[in-house]
Amino acid sequence: MFASIILLLICVVFIVVQLKSRRPKNFPPGPPVWPILGNILDLSLENPLKDFERLKKTYGNVYRVILADYGSSWKEQRRFALMNLRNFGMGKDSMEERIHGEIQYTVDTLEKSIGKSFSPQNMFHNAASNIICQVLFGKRFEYQDETMKTLVQCFTENAKIANGPWAMVIRSFTFQLTMYILDLHFAGTDTTSNTLLTGFLYLMNYPQVQERCQQEIDMVLEGKDQASSEDRNNMPYVQAVIHEFQRVANTVPLSVFHCTTKDTELNGYSIPKGTLIIPNLTSVLNEEGQWKFPNEFNPENFLNDQGEFVKPEAFMPFSAGPRMCLGEGLARMELFLFTVTLLRKFKFIWPEDAGEPDFTPVYGVTLTPKPYRMKVQLRVSQKIPNL
Numbered sequence: 001m002f003a004s005i006i007l008l009l010i011c012v013v014f015i016v017v018q019l020k021s022r023r024p025k026n027f028p029p030g031p032p033v034w035p036i037l038g039n040i041l042d043l044s045l046e047n048p049l050k051d052f053e054r055l056k057k058t059y060g061n062v063y064r065v066i067l068a069d070y071g072s073s074w075k076e077q078r079r080f081a082l083m084n085l086r087n088f089g090m091g092k093d094s095m096e097e098r099i100h101g102e103i104q105y106t107v108d109t110l111e112k113s114i115g116k117s118f119s120p121q122n123m124f125h126n127a128a129s130n131i132i133c134q135v136l137f138g139k140r141f142e143y144q145d146e147t148m149k150t151l152v153q154c155f156t157e158n159a160k161i162a163n164g165p166w167a168m169v170i171r172s173f174t175f176q177l178t179m180y181i182l183d184l185h186f187a188g189t190d191t192t193s194n195t196l197l198t199g200f201l202y203l204m205n206y207p208q209v210q211e212r213c214q215q216e217i218d219m220v221l222e223g224k225d226q227a228s229s230e231d232r233n234n235m236p237y238v239q240a241v242i243h244e245f246q247r248v249a250n251t252v253p254l255s256v257f258h259c260t261t262k263d264t265e266l267n268g269y270s271i272p273k274g275t276l277i278i279p280n281l282t283s284v285l286n287e288e289g290q291w292k293f294p295n296e297f298n299p300e301n302f303l304n305d306q307g308e309f310v311k312p313e314a315f316m317p318f319s320a321g322p323r324m325c326l327g328e329g330l331a332r333m334e335l336f337l338f339t340v341t342l343l344r345k346f347k348f349i350w351p352e353d354a355g356e357p358d359f360t361p362v363y364g365v366t367l368t369p370k371p372y373r374m375k376v377q378l379r380v381s382q383k384i385p386n387l
């Protein structure tokens with residue numbers, strides 16, 4: 001008798017779940033859905049990007065996977081983060097000076113490492129983190145500061161937990177506050193530092209690209225103390241290289257998940273209100289037909305026949321639409337000023353004993369290059385008055 005009641009209950013729950021998740025006729029296609037679990041088992045914990053690629057091949061550009069319900073607290077946190085960032089003075093003119101101030105610490109670190117082989121991971125992470133700390137707390141931390149070290153370590157550890165689709169499941173439980181801080185940290189730090197790490201990995205392994213940047217930088221900045229954002233307009237090649245860093249770095253591969261606020265049509269499919277949308281930026285940044293060289297590191301992707309800088313439509317590492325990255329301006333300023341200032345002063349060399357470079361990224365909420373080591377030399381041909 002007891003067993004029959006349990007069985008009946010299971011059947012009722014099963015039918016309710018099925019009815020609840022009934023979708024419109026024209027809903028995008030996708031893999032078969034398991035009751036309760038949805039499609040969570042179709043996605044790998046380690047790296048769902050390959051699964052998304054596989055699903056795209058089977059079901060086309062718009063397909064559905066069913067995951068856990070997201071809840072509204074997430075949306076509230078985002079709004080809260082946004083408000084905080086706006087209030088704490090992002091995008092003000094003084095930002096450029098703050099970035100230059102931080103770059104000076106990076107230059108000092110590099111000067112101390114001249115001739116040695118060292119890992120740049122913490123250096124870029126600390127620098128990007130300090131810039132966002134200045135935005136959030138109005139102060140920077142010494143690289144050796146214990147608070148800073150603990151902060152970086154905690155965030156790196158948490159980043160491993162908050163991995164891919166499971167992050168949603170975790171988020172919908174109790175880690176609200178941690179996730180909020182994580183959101184801010186990822187937003188301002190991991191993204192920029194991982195892009196720089198990827199960039200310098202490629203610069204060391206494409207020395208001819210590095211040299212061509214340095215020639216352009218020397219020419220445009222001749223007689224100037226330091227670069228400013230406006231110099232971008234006179235550096236088409238450097239611009240192309242930095243954009244190519246971002247394209248291959250593919251730092252936020254699945255962007256941020258969104259939810260439809262009303263019934264919507266997309267590519268002829270009906271998407272009901274309340275559907276979770278996962279934009280696959282990886283597929284746009286590598287799409288055949290959108291890029292001259294989709295599968296290789298090549299700044300020509302952003303240059304026309306006259307050598308002028310052009311930005312193809314498919315370049316959307318900051319995503320698109322009204323919710324696109326709020327820190328784009330700051331991030332682009334950081335990427336430009338760091339790349340230009342460091343390349344002006346140093347030559348970056350892939351250490352002789354480092355073996356073949358491995359460009360395959362490590363998957364997380366952000367993509368990170370595999371840990372690597374670098375060597376630097378002071379450049380002699382620079383014409384810098386005061387650096």
Ligand code: HEM
Nearest residue numbers: 187188191192251252255256318319323324325326327331
């Ligand atoms: C190379 C660096 C960066 C990349 C590639 C990047 C990329 C992204 C992407 C893809 C999104 C999701 C947009 C969407 O929901 O459609 C995002 C959101 C966001 N980013 Fe960035 N980001 C970068 C740097 C920064 C920086 C430096 C900040 C500064 C604090 C920042 C702040 C934010 C914030 C606050 C959001 C949430 C916006 C919202 O929910 O409306 N990002 N970013």
